Amino acid sequence: MKILNAKQLKEADDFTIKKQNITSVELMERAASQIFEWIHSRLQNAPVTIHIFCGVGNNGGDGLALARLLLKENYSVHVYIINFSTKRSTDFLVNYDRLKKMNVWPQVLNKEDELPAILKEDIVIDAIFGQGLNRPPVNWVATIIKGINNSNAFVVAVDIPSGLYMEAVPEDKNAVINTNYTLSLQLPKLPFFLPDTGVFTNDWEILDIGLDETFIQEISSDIYLIGKAEVINMYKPREKFSHKNTYGHVLVVGGSYGKIGAAMLSSEAALNSGAGLVTSYVPKCGYQIFQTALPEIMVLTCMHEEYISEIKYDIKPSVVALGMGLNIKPVTVKAFRSFLENIETPLVIDADGLNILAKEKDLIGKLAPKTILTPHPGELKRLIGEWKDDFEKIDKVKAFSKANDLIVVVKGAYTITVYHNEMYINTTGNPGMATAGSGDVLTGIIAGLVAQGYPPLNATIFGVYLHGKAGDLSVEKNSYQALTATEIIDYIGDAYLNLFERT
Template structure:
């Protein structure tokens, strides 16, 4: 896991590295700037391109000055530097790097308070005005200049964070933030990069290591973790010789109605493809032909819309409920029956979540260790309206603790909130997966992993990662515009085998 630190903790990591490596702060700035340039020159090879570097007078601005000088040393000499000197303060490292920059031939211009923006002729802008220490909205000159730069059709590359961006905490809806095509960020992604509010302001980001103390970072208490491939490789179990279908559990997927049998088929198929020894789909009579035709490996438990079927609850190792069920009285009866008769963790998705939202007293009946998998709208129906993803993050932690359950809050970097109020951000998936049925597949994956005796927390971390990884393996190498859920399902055994190889 990569511990994700908030801005105050990252500054402490800077200070610790400076004191214990030891290294001077200006040399650490130089190292960070070289890391930035190393990535930059590999992706922007045109050395004749006109580049404007906008710098504040703090350490982010100092980074910008050093970057301009180092780029010039790499023969990027069509560079001009604009210093936003909107107050009389400047950091010592900024002053030091400015002194070194003045020994070069790079043009330096100072922008004074009240200066109106003039035409920017550069093709590419490097933003080093304000960094991760920002804790208030942009005002006055900074606001004017950021609004002006946003009005241009220029490529913008931000140093560490875009000017005006809040790296953690709520991002005010009226915040003025420089829109960056690329952010080259130092040491680790910032928390808010992983939340949807970053979307309008950051097209993509890349991390460059700058040598901050890994020991300090790894021992700094934080509830936020980024899941990496090695974490999932350690979680996935080996399928050993002399095992059989009984070894890998019996999963029950309660899903589908007449009009939405596709959801049931996707969930059941994903469950089987993820490795459950046996999979049974609890479906209406009308879905039998579709199930038997498309998935002969999956057994059926036929249910009537108006009554709960006779279920031998103890024979099932796991249960997933919700995809395509509809918000009907029958769904409520099914949910109540599951909670009454089954005391193992349950995967709760889609319409089962919607029924829970309409019947909040049932939340207290959820079996311990269960997994709830809402998207944003389902989450807000369950736990009340939120105005930001940071609010949802805090609510997810509190509710996971209160319900003694796991909450998977789906988005680009899907978040698993745990009963001990930790948050695991997933690092796989892509926009080609943004299509109906993907959540049904995830429900099947999670139900399958629970059947195979994975702990609920491990099932969440591995299941979400595998789901996204299968999509990445299909979409990214092949440049696919859309990946359908059935493609993901068929890829699952390959993805899991590669992770365990």
């Protein structure tokens, strides 16, 4: 699913109005009707008080139209107009007149007015500002927003929480509506998925308002939301007449004394994701552990007992995953450098492999095109430098990816795969996956997919999805607190099976 910016969404509105020969007011009525149906299906005329706060633009027009529909169903509705400007949009005025014809007169709130009483049992509909906002609300409007947030009422935002920008972090985070639900019209919005801005909506849902599908399909976008519908088209079914070599050979290079488990998690995840063969290259202290715990994994060791001092092997892997538990001792860094200078095999680099790259920046230039990097936030900062907010972070990751032709996984609640200017936002995963070893598992899954012949970008997008889905399926039977990396591995198979289940 594409994610469009504010300008593109406006173009989609205009194109739809022209092609479908409707007015902008009629399109607004569609939006209000969808919001009404969402609310009505849940409340079923329950005796609850609904407060609708409207701005004076088209977002406010949506709110006024919604108020009319709710009143017709005999809901208890209080409508307020936040009078922050003398300018009113045409569609706002049309819906204002329609309300007045019902003998309903919204309460106009001016600078000197106090916020009306809102009980925690009430519902607030936020229709103050829309996606076109590009500057902070004036102080008295910000005070109203803070009052709504402090009311503890259930808050539903129309399209986007008021005070939130589409392409920047708000200067005053206290002047943004905190919503329980955001009802996004037609398509989701980028701010929902970034840590700095996603905190303002607890959950979101898309409401289809009938924008022209052909226009949306054909318009160019660099941002995609990834769910089951997107990854199922990437899935490569197994051939009947195949064998283990058909599905590639993963070499996992990592581990050190006390951190052998990191390489083990990656190795097992690579096998469970479908790789035909997995070999682990570890220091000698890991040999017996691997051979005992993971009999399906072949093991090679370097000469040193406790850490990797050289990387030499006589196999021909399809992909190398390296860095998990590796350490950054000088001898290991030297071995890492020598390895990169002589490798042509596709790479997935994580953990201490990334830390070495951050310290030895010249090594980045030695990476093959479309090498996959899977940093956590700390590792990412060491690679690209500090950032002031999530939008700058994304810009810096894009520039880094493009300059070095690398695929970068930006881990988070919504993990984002970045390749050049393209962003693929994942929708699976949960807070329970913030646990030791989860990243090692992700690296192994991605490497396993590359081994099976998935192109590096597809392997990364699909791998991130499977990783998150495995975590989601596991947590259904456990809990956020008890979820472990090993359990994520155990549910990789279930994540595959879920691709073909109806949802």
